[in-house]
Amino acid sequence: MSHEDIYPGHCTKGHPEVFNIEAMPEQPTVTKPGHVSRAEIERYFKQGYLVVEDFFLPEELDPCLSAIEGVVDKVASALFRGGKIKDVHADLNVFQRLTELDKDFPGALILTHKDGVLPPAFADLWANPRLLNFMEQILGPCVYANPIWNVRPKGPSVVCPDGDIPWHQDAGYFDPASYATMIPVVWVPLLDTTTDNGCLQIVEGGHKNGMVCDHLNCFANTWHIMMDESKVEKTLGVNLEKNVKTLPIKKGSFIVFNNLVPHRSLPNKTNQIRWSLDLRYQKPGLPEGLYGELPTIALRDPATPNLKVDWSPYTKIRHLHQHMMTCGKEAPPPEMLDTTLTGPWMKQWPLVHGNRHTEAAGLVPLGQRA
Numbered sequence: 001m002s003h004e005d006i007y008p009g010h011c012t013k014g015h016p017e018v019f020n021i022e023a024m025p026e027q028p029t030v031t032k033p034g035h036v037s038r039a040e041i042e043r044y045f046k047q048g049y050l051v052v053e054d055f056f057l058p059e060e061l062d063p064c065l066s067a068i069e070g071v072v073d074k075v076a077s078a079l080f081r082g083g084k085i086k087d088v089h090a091d092l093n094v095f096q097r098l099t100e101l102d103k104d105f106p107g108a109l110i111l112t113h114k115d116g117v118l119p120p121a122f123a124d125l126w127a128n129p130r131l132l133n134f135m136e137q138i139l140g141p142c143v144y145a146n147p148i149w150n151v152r153p154k155g156p157s158v159v160c161p162d163g164d165i166p167w168h169q170d171a172g173y174f175d176p177a178s179y180a181t182m183i184p185v186v187w188v189p190l191l192d193t194t195t196d197n198g199c200l201q202i203v204e205g206g207h208k209n210g211m212v213c214d215h216l217n218c219f220a221n222t223w224h225i226m227m228d229e230s231k232v233e234k235t236l237g238v239n240l241e242k243n244v245k246t247l248p249i250k251k252g253s254f255i256v257f258n259n260l261v262p263h264r265s266l267p268n269k270t271n272q273i274r275w276s277l278d279l280r281y282q283k284p285g286l287p288e289g290l291y292g293e294l295p296t297i298a299l300r301d302p303a304t305p306n307l308k309v310d311w312s313p314y315t316k317i318r319h320l321h322q323h324m325m326t327c328g329k330e331a332p333p334p335e336m337l338d339t340t341l342t343g344p345w346m347k348q349w350p351l352v353h354g355n356r357h358t359e360a361a362g363l364v365p366l367g368q369r370a
């Protein structure tokens with residue numbers, strides 16, 4: 001047994017049948033708005049991802065940008081009240097303001113990412129009827145929300161490299177009990193994404209073995225995990241150069257991918273914030289990847305035809321719970337404006353690089369242990 005085998009994240013058995021074409025549900029016989037062709041759904045299961053173009057109307061996305069303005073404003077006001085900044089930069093738009101706040105108070109960007117209270121506009125997009133019709137093609141008639149959602153401010157990499165995300169499988173962040181749950185994510189940018197502003201790259205077919213590759217903690221000065229690139233080819237049977245697809249997509253389009261497909265985003269070389277949402281789904285009754293901390297929420301269920309979605313569980317601040325799960329201590333309350341982010345994934349993989357986030361979790365990197 002090698003030393004990696006003792007890490008809780010290490011995967012010994014793949015579940016290819018959960019992620020590949022044999023998991024494709026029977027396709028609906030009646031076409032509904034939002035449905036794509038059978039060939040496209042087959043592509044999702046074979047490639048592990050699918051780009052769906054021109055899906056959302058501006059009036060479906062713009063409320064999310066207004067909600068983001070609200071989150072940024074909340075952070076700016078809190079920083080101002082706390083004496084951390086002198087200018088709230090109220091004159092700047094949603095793609096510029098947070099960069100200036102982050103220059104004045106490094107980590108402002110992280111505070112918006114950590115906020116964690118689900119705004120109604122995000123919930124509306126998550127339960128968008130056309131999107132749920134589409135999700136039925138991937139999951140079958142029962143579609144539940146998975147509690148791991150994010151709003152991501154990917155700022156200019158030179159100013160705020162915290163948004164730089166290396167190769168990873170989402171499963172690498174999740175409770176290993178969820179390794180046999182397909183948790184598709186719908187990644188929705190709120191502006192056109194390009195190779196210059198941090199579009200996504202995906203490793204096509206990285207899910208075919210149904211395996212989670214070993215990961216390492218933590219990437220640079222961030223809280224992010226990174227794939228152990230030396231093991232990718234052997235574990236997943238894909239190559240991090242040959243099988244990479246670069247996916248610049250326009251506002252209104254989305255990428256859906258499963259929790260085993262390796263992906264990353266390119267550096268943001270512009271001076272605009274690349275705002276995006278990632279919203280996850282799953283079937284009911286399966287592990288959700290968050291150690292049971294927050295429930296899944298029913299969005300579509302034939303057993304309840306007039307389902308009224310109850311979003312209340314997602315108004316709890318997830319990162320506070322994650323901190324407790326990581327180190328057994330209370331996280332600093334939001335008014336402390338703490339810009340560290342911790343989570344149980346930090347203990348799931350070898351800690352080869354420490355930084356202020358791992359320190360906040362009380363973790364000592366390998367090689368520095370007494």
Ligand SMILES: O=C(O)CCC(=O)C(=O)O
Nearest residue numbers: 152165170187265276278
């Ligand atoms: O938005 C990004 O840059 C990365 C997104 C990602 O890793 C995810 O949605 O799982």
Ligand SMILES: [Fe+2]
Nearest residue numbers: 168169170263
């Ligand atoms: Fe991810």
